[in-house]
Amino acid sequence: MSIHVPLPVPTRSHETAPPSALSEKKQTSYDCVLEHFAAVDYTLPNVNQEKAALTVDEKFWLSYECLLRYLRATNWNADVAIKRLEGTLKWRREFGIYDKITAEYIEPEAATGKEVLFGYDTHGRPAIYVSPSKVGTEESPRTIQLTVWMAERAFDLMGPGVESLALMVGYAGNAKNPSFSLCRTTLDIIQTHYPERLGLALIAHLPWLLNAFIALLTPFMDPHTRQKLVFNPVINENGLFRTAADAEAWNADSTLRVFEPDQLIQEGWNGSQRFTYSHRVYWEALVKLCEERRSRMFVVWHGMGGKVGIKEWDVKVAVRDETIDAHVDVDEALIDTHVDVDGVSTENSQLQS
Template sequence: MSIHVPLPVPTPSHEIAPPSALSEKQQTAYDHVLEHFTAVDYALPNVNQEKAALTVDENFWLSYECLLRYLRATNWNADLAIKRLEDTLRWRREFGIYDKITSEYIEPEATTGKAFLFGYDTHGRPAIYVSPSKVGAEESPRTLQFIVWIAERSFDLMGPGVESLALLADFADNAKYPSIGLSRTVLDIIQTHYPERLGLALVTHLSWLVNAFIALLMPFMDPHTRQKLVFNPVINENGLFRTTADAEVWDADSTSRVFEPAQLIQEGWNGSQQFAYSHCVYWEALLKLCEERRSRMFVVWHRMGGKIGIKEWDIKVAVRDEMSDGHVDVDGTLTENGQLQS
């Protein structure tokens, strides 16, 4: 029987630990960044001063783990991390993350099922499937916006301790590939504004044309991004593996398997999930799932103080526990702007 909705619950095969303690040097760098953004008179530089104060959404985004992602990306250079965070805060406003790129605006890009979220890998990373053969002939700004939008939805659905996503691209059926311009822009956005968010990119059914296209992109990829690319991963009855060596040494206690068969779709990936994209069913289910999860996280975040630097781990553990209990224990509901209302 075909499945038409995303799998809602992460099922990592391996235990995910809470954030580890920082070294003294790391803690000093983190404290510097946190103090910068939580200063009473803080104003985002190089923007209209009437809008220089951070919004509720931006305070929520500036979590403990978010600050650490930028610190690690800058080798713990606090001042450089601050600059990159402020660059991203401005970019998120200009790109329209919080207002322009709504589900209604982006939906026309999603109707063919060229990209969709479905399930998780063995490490609990949400999986985004991409089918280039379903991409239309015309590229538009909305194409890029859709890529960013679906990545943002994967963040909504990440469980405790998960900070990155898994991307699966199937170039079967004489699949087209995006233009160099679009591809370079996507790469730049990922590497600049989403540090440590791409966990793994699995690419299969490569033709010589696609190989040549990827070769053209390689010079624009930083070393960290290149390391996350896996071409023609091994898929067998035990699941999906990065390499033949991983598949040969795998056993039930091994961490080398990326996807179990039950975590993969059947079409193109030889999994056991008989997923078939039906837009009217899938889209409604995805929006409901993401909106509910994000609303619950906002409720918990407000309950924990509603400030910069709260741990995503604490928020998501609380949401997970409350969802398993079948309720959300709060003293109010959320208004449209994210504030609690009694």
């Protein structure tokens, strides 16, 4: 049996613990950032005043965990965190996260299956597979836009307590190395606008000729990003491991395994999932899955007050447990406007063969 669709969001067995209480000092920093963005009269600085107020999407994005991610990235300096958050809010508008980069717009770039969302690691982090061998000869802005769109969809499919993703880069086959400019731009976006969102980057089958290329990029990586890179991980019948030593010690310490076999693609990654990319089937299924999940989260978020600082944990637990208040009055048109990822009907699609 081959599979052509994404795997479902993991159950409780992959979840982490709920957010822990902050220390008094950290709570003070958080309260400062929250008060800044939650102010009734808040507007984004240095933008057209007619569009300076936060949109519903932006308030949804400014969750409790989001504010904490930026605070941790700035060593709990509230003023610096506010400046970085405002920079990202402006970048998200300019980049077109909420309007331009829709599934319909980005689909032509995704047609080869060079980037695929499939499976979860042992920490419940969704995996984005990147296949350089499927990259075309020409690079364009849509190449980076696809990467960002896939990351945003990975965030849609994270379970309670999961905040980061796993990046899987497989150099099997006739892999084409991306340009230095493309890699530098992508790296800058990740480090500037997605702090603590990259949980792990696994680069498999790395040719020795590319070591020099990686060395050129390394100086542009912050220390935290460099620590997340794993080159040529060990993949065997027990799953995927960072090192041979971890694979050998796995029976004594099960936490050493990064991926279970049934969450890994067979081709190039030695997993048990015989995933074959069929664009029409996969794309429709992915877009529908993300659209429906994000819509449900949006309804829950509205029911909890629809404001800045609501916990992603609470929203996702409510979605998981299907505890959405049926009496919450949410304008369906509003949901369509703000959470649609340009889904298309999957009726009569053959999802598995």
